[in-house]
Amino acid sequence: MQFPESWLREFCDPRLSTKEIADTLTMGGLEVEDLRPVAPPFDKVVVGEIKECVQHPNADRLRVCQVDVGQGALLNIVCGAPNARVGIKVPTALVGAVLPPDEEGKPFEIKLGKLRGVESQGMLCSARELKLSEDHAGLLELDASTPIGRNVRDVLRLDDHVFTLKLTPNLAHALSVYGVARELSALTGAPLKEPKFEPVQPKHDAKLKVKISAPDLCGRFSGRVVRNVNTKAKTPQWMVDRLARCGQRSVTALVDISNYVMFEFGRPSHIFDLDKIHGALDVRWGKPGEQLKLLNGTTITVDDKVGVIADDREVESLAGIMGGDATAVSDDTKNVYVEAAFWWPEAVQGRSRRYNFSTDAGHRFERGVDPSLTVEHIEHITRLIIDICGGEAGPMDDQAPKLPERKPVQMRVARAAKVIGMPITEAQCMDAFARLKLPAKSSGGVITVTPPPYRFDMTIEEDLIEEVTRIVGYNNLPTTPPLAPITARVRPESQRSRFAVRRHLAALGYFETINFSFVEESWEKELAGNPNPVQLLNPIASQMSVMRSSLVGSLLQVLRFNLDRKAERVRVFEIGRVFLRDTSVATTDTTVHGIHQPMRVAGLAWGNADDAQWGRRATPVDFYDAKGDVEALLAPRKAEFKPAQHPAMHPGRCAGVWLDGRQVGTVGELHPRWRQQWEFAQAPVVFELELDAVTKRDVPAFEPVPRFQPAQRDIAVIVKDGVTHDAVLAAINAAPTDGLLRDAFLFDVYKPKQAVAGMAADEKSFALRLTLASNDATLTDEQIEACVQAIVREVASRTGARLRG
Structure with missing residues (x-):
């Protein structure tokens, strides 16, 4: 969540500095991840108007401008910008101005000078020269109504800061400037400016028929028709600036208005081109095989698990996530339909990831958006549309077939004091809820809170305790030593740590790697001989669709990565978990097979057995080198090596590693088939062992020094x-x-x-x-x-x- 400080202070303006506001929000649970000024420092840059613009007598690409900066006399400034022309107002750096540092970090000072023989008394600036953006196509043109001579920092409100919050999923109510202001008001006690949504009087009676066929998808749907809008209208500069400081670029006036209200009040909305809608709208679940071209140009196929808005002919929008291209507004749009709805979080969650994209709307809806203010927010959007684009509003259409039930949550004051770790009174708890504007009643040491419609995160007692703690202040909690004694866990002498295993392998010349536990399905079938690997329900990538049952594939991938970068000798190991189907492992769901998740240690060696040296001729690493490393790793325990078969290893150069009559691993050379498939110049040797067998060791027993010679x-x-x-x-x-x-x-x-x-x-x-x-x-x-x-x-x-x- 990103927003400018000035916008926040319009709703709540505590008597705190910028840094103090950031610290207050962070200690209140809204972590401020980044805080930066909107522009670097510079001075003596004012608004100037070009009164005259003529060609430079000695340069084809330069012009000589006469600029009025409110000092009476015009300034003579040489400029090479292609958009320099009479009548525009631009930032003008006066002689003595210090502009932001250049690429080498040196401040740029404006001096009186000559360009091709013509005196220049300042500089006309682009946005890039002021470090406001990377736009260097021409001068930064200011609004025509801007007063001449005013400081550009004041005109563009550059003495502002941008907050970036890192919000946890339970703080959906703070995904807006007003939501953050509401939290800041509760934390500081500063007054909160409540918004007023004056209804727009209808000028016609046109309505679009809407049917909600899936109340479990959409609990409320509000909308209205607005006719005769000018979609070519320019977005006001103040709105463009605020959107930019929220990380959103300006698109068109209608799109900007929709985005603006989303950042302001956390209300995603959508504006349809009314004339492109065929008949009525139907809010329903999708049908298998239906296709929709989205606003981002992607064509997707929906099914009955995805919510859509459809008309009489086709699907028009992906519910709660993104609109469709078929009904998108354009420069030719005259009539629009403004929609704001409440989509059930469960109906939106995970749908974006199915299609490998995410949207700001989906991010908010899957966490929960206030269902009680859809009409008020449409009134606000309508007012902005009429003020910026003109038009005539129709009557409001509001349907609410199924709204979420707000169940009261109880909190015991005694329990809260025990969890928080400090004495707390019922009055303090009630004060905290009052500051948060949470309806609360107390009776006999128990406080009952009815969550407001914008709080979807309050369901259990601990949620209320967290709210009380935030308002009391984490920094006010006492420092209390632990009551229970701290006893060090002494590792038995017969067991060594995983860290010791890592050090031992490193001493043998191996480098540790860390890989994903999910791998390609072909690795499991080919390298591990596992025809039925554990499938991931929602893989992060198509080539990472199953859980590994062997570490060999991961090490081969690391080897391939190193060889592609011209490595001459590779020795790597990994200590990680594997995932094996095991019906004997208990699970809470009887329909799901148990998964056994043992730890393994695996190593791979490729190239020469030793680093280059003068003493002897280089020889390739072979089975016996890896076998020696396994023996050294298991020492002082002595393992037996018996011929074995492994799908990843050469059938004649593979051995099972046995300890105490049980096979604990395998060591061998990579199978020629896989060596050829992975395009290795020589066969790597690999080993994979059970970590429990490696960490177990015999306790040394004292023996006297032999008295007699053997x-x-x-x-x-x-x-x-x-x-x-x-x-x-x-x-x-x-x-x-x-x-x-x-x-x-x-x-x-x-x-x-x-x-x-x-x-x-x-x-x-x-x-x-x-x-x-x-x-x-x-x-x-x-x-x-x-x-x-x-x-x-x-x-x-x-x-x-x-x-x-």
Whole structure:
């Protein structure tokens, strides 16, 4: 909501400075988001009238003007503006005037000088030179009735400020200058100037027949015919200026009048070209397939969930949102129909977003507009039309089939004191409601308030408590320490924080990304294998229509974004929530399936395994790099990696990550199909894990420093190609070694290209190092040999391995 201070003070003028008014509104719940002057400072700029204008003798594009600025003698001013002509009144900067700074921030001082040999005693100004607008097409022409010699700042009321309010949805009653003034009056106690709407006497009896077929769409519809209007009439400058300071440019006189009343009293209205209406108007719900070309040039298709105003032939307007092009007023319009209605907020809410646009009218109607003043506001609009455009008004037509019922709301004074946190009396509450002009009655510590028709936000006791608090003043509330003890939540040692996970991944070289939780539907079907993702009822964009069940698609999009900007090496991760259908999750609506929303952590690596460096040749990142990062992230817990299938990953280069006998994630290389579709030069490797599994960690247990030196033995076993490393290690760890085996790891794999002595073509050799130790004594050769033989026998029994000769 944007408006000028001068307009606000016409309704309520407290003895406060501009800054104090802004602070008062903010502390009263109407946050002033921005406060700026309407024009930068400048001086010695007055109204001048061009009395003579001749061609410059030495320049084709310059003219020499004789300008009267009320000093008796005419000023000789050289001007290059194309609209400089005799008789117009323009801002004239006198010698010594200081104009607003230029683009480099330097003030521009007007001096006596010569242009192409002709003396210039000042400067005729455009709106851009005074920093009033960006218009630099010519001089700023002032109204012909403006007195010569007056200060331009006074004439254009430039010593004014523009307020911009950031209003919450419950403050619809403040979406007008008068509404803000009403709040300011209540907050300061300054008198409020109540508007008077004098009825316009009808000059003819013409009426337009209107039928309200949908009372659940339109609760009240008022209108009147105005004949013989001059639509080419010029909008008065005072109205143009006020609209501009509300952020609305001038269009035509009729459109400006409608917008003016909307900003003034919060009443959206519409003016039809009466002669373009076919028959009568019908206020109804739309019919599937009906089309309407709107004033913004867009053609939309309506259905039975959208309200319309239609005539006997076609739809003419989108109810409460925007008029149609077919009945729009133009320069040829002679007769108009002025309409003001009350549209039920529920009937307007969300309709604009269906068609990807919004309007000031829809913004107000979906929050609630006063239904009691439609006739009075039409009288006001009619008066402005007649004063500016002429015309003859007809009788008022007012239909109110269904008005909102204003149910009384009760507030307990004791409850209000408890919520506010300070003692408050019944008299203070009644005074607050009186200042807000809310009808209230008190009885036995309970106050009953009947909300006025312009307050749609008062439905429960807390709404009334909020109003009392605003009037009492948030800055007057006492500072009270909390009564309950504050106890720090100590995280158990067996669990690390999400922040710690982020730091760990950052230490591994990954950069965090944050992405939307709603993604393209094709990602879910192709990358997550989810044929039935959770659909969004009202997506912000067509490519964000479903909730993600995997983080992989989001990371691929980030990779694509970086590669498009010539990134050579990308490592990114995300910690976020996914959304899975789960009927076991309880919901309040039994017709809706439950949604399980676990947290996941996912990472992606692309490019070289290391940054460019001199020590070794660059190698592309591969599955084992990502697997190593996953192991480091889960450490000290040790995960198992088993072959797995994932729709986004290469079928032969994908592994499931298992902890405590349960799969907690997947790591692998992107599937060639998706690599080709996303146009990646090489395959990225990705991993995705359950966050709960990552944050869980084993509590370190104390072990004394070993007193006896361990022993190490290397063995090489020959196994079939199908035998995995995990299977061999599992057999080693299962061997009966009486607790002497401390570690076993693979340090070499040998696979001959063809059969050799002692090895068939379908066999390979694993070289493993065994670490043996005892806490009680140094191991003897016999103990070591017995452990090694037990391990060899167990490996042979489980995997069919044999020692390599």
